[in-house]
Amino acid sequence: MTWKPDEIRRLFPAFVNGGAGVYLDNAATTQVPDCVLDAVGGFERGGRANIRRGLYPLSLQATEAFEEARAAVGRYLGAADPREIVFTSGATAAINLVAHAFGDTLGPGDEVAISEAEHHSNIVPWQMLRERRGVGLKILPVDARGRPDPDRLEAAITARCRLIAVTHCSNVTGAVTDVAPIAARARQVGALLLLDGAQMAAHGPLDAAALGADFYVISGHKMFGPTGVGALWAGRDILQRMPPFLGGGEMIRAVTFEHTDYAPPPQRFEAGTPPVAQAIGLGAAATWLMDQDWDAAGRHEARLTRGLLEGVRDLEDARVIGPLENENRIGVVSIAVDGVHSHDICHILGERGIAVRGGHHCAQPLMERLGLEATTRASLALYTTDSETAAFLDALGDAIRILR
Numbered sequence: 001m002t003w004k005p006d007e008i009r010r011l012f013p014a015f016v017n018g019g020a021g022v023y024l025d026n027a028a029t030t031q032v033p034d035c036v037l038d039a040v041g042g043f044e045r046g047g048r049a050n051i052r053r054g055l056y057p058l059s060l061q062a063t064e065a066f067e068e069a070r071a072a073v074g075r076y077l078g079a080a081d082p083r084e085i086v087f088t089s090g091a092t093a094a095i096n097l098v099a100h101a102f103g104d105t106l107g108p109g110d111e112v113a114i115s116e117a118e119h120h121s122n123i124v125p126w127q128m129l130r131e132r133r134g135v136g137l138k139i140l141p142v143d144a145r146g147r148p149d150p151d152r153l154e155a156a157i158t159a160r161c162r163l164i165a166v167t168h169c170s171n172v173t174g175a176v177t178d179v180a181p182i183a184a185r186a187r188q189v190g191a192l193l194l195l196d197g198a199q200m201a202a203h204g205p206l207d208a209a210a211l212g213a214d215f216y217v218i219s220g221h222k223m224f225g226p227t228g229v230g231a232l233w234a235g236r237d238i239l240q241r242m243p244p245f246l247g248g249g250e251m252i253r254a255v256t257f258e259h260t261d262y263a264p265p266p267q268r269f270e271a272g273t274p275p276v277a278q279a280i281g282l283g284a285a286a287t288w289l290m291d292q293d294w295d296a297a298g299r300h301e302a303r304l305t306r307g308l309l310e311g312v313r314d315l316e317d318a319r320v321i322g323p324l325e326n327e328n329r330i331g332v333v334s335i336a337v338d339g340v341h342s343h344d345i346c347h348i349l350g351e352r353g354i355a356v357r358g359g360h361h362c363a364q365p366l367m368e369r370l371g372l373e374a375t376t377r378a379s380l381a382l383y384t385t386d387s388e389t390a391a392f393l394d395a396l397g398d399a400i401r402i403l404r
């Protein structure tokens with residue numbers, strides 16, 4: 001089947017109203033379809049209630065909607081049981097949760113390994129763990145195209161390694177990590193594997209366990225859901241072994257001044273009132289995403305990505321940073337222009353109504369490794385059209401001519 005982005009765009013008020021313009025900053029945040037807005041609005045307008053504690057119908061309905069959303073997110077990530085999903089405020093919060101709940105069981109002599117390709121959200125929590133617990137932090141180098149290098153696993157992931165935390169897909173280069181050898185190395189040394197799926201999750205349903213992951217984190221606002229929500233997937237046995245991170249209401253079974261019995265997971269990790277409306281919206285986004293024809297959407301995105309890769313190659317002084325081939329990548333294309341700062345390019349493009357991102361993309365160590373200060377990044381989604389990528393390439397060419 002041919003993918004028809006124009007039909008998809010009709011489901012997104014931001015495109016129907018024209019407010020989003022040429023929107024190529026989907027790696028930062030995606031737009032929201034009506035079905036997600038309806039789910040959030042339905043909860044808020046229909047009379048909202050806090051979940052779990054109330055015994056009146058509105059509260060029972062809210063609890064049911066929240067748990068249905070958990071189940072939908074679970075289905076999207078291939079969870080065996082909805083209780084494997086913990087709602088958080090985003091991917092950053094999910095990684096911090098693991099860095100505390102799992103990380104605080106580690107100490108001197110233990111190691112955590114991350115890669116050079118990580119977003120700051122998957123670097124800083126582990127540095128903070130190193131400060132707190134004296135845990136060693138090892139870095140898996142990337143290859144010349146910015147992909148975690150499977151040939152250098154042995155030095156970075158030693159017998160002391162307890163957790164490997166790597167991105168499933170880079171927000172700078174669009175490179176999809178070759179997870180299988182990393183998962184195999186994790187099993188070999190007895191380490192757990194966390195995959196940062198913030199970018200990948202907008203590109204179709206997946207099976208986190210089949211990938212070899214023990215933890216998988218996602219971000220609502222990067223997968224057509226609301227801001228302020230995300231999720232952590234982990235197997236029941238792992239969640240059951242982990243102590244809580246945040247303490248408060250809802251994560252307890254019983255509290256006295258002497259002692260607290262914690263609730264079982266996932267509630268153990270959801271202290272306080274969770275982002276109920278946002279979680280319901282994320283559940284609606286996951287359900288909508290599961291209904292899409294991913295073969296057709298994937299072919300569409302790959303075709304547009306190829307057009308971008310070829311278009312940039314034809315521009316003088318511009319080069320693609322990251323994989324040049326159109327395999328094992330998503331439509332996140334970073335571009336460096338010799339002698340021109342990406343912020344100047346983004347500014348000119350912005351004046352033409354084209355939204356792209358410039359800068360270090362919260363991945364300063366990767367930029368340093370690639371010898372760059374900043375790139376201009378165009379990032380696609382299933383609603384991106386040919387005319388958007390064409391407008392981008394045109395404007396980029398003009399911007400380079402103006403700025404050089």
Ligand code: PLP
Pocket residue numbers: 027028089090091092093119121122167169170171196198199218219220230362
């Ligand atoms: N990981 C990656 C690869 C990202 O691109 C981002 C956001 O840009 C994050 C983590 C952080 O996600 P969140 O905004 O949900 O905290």
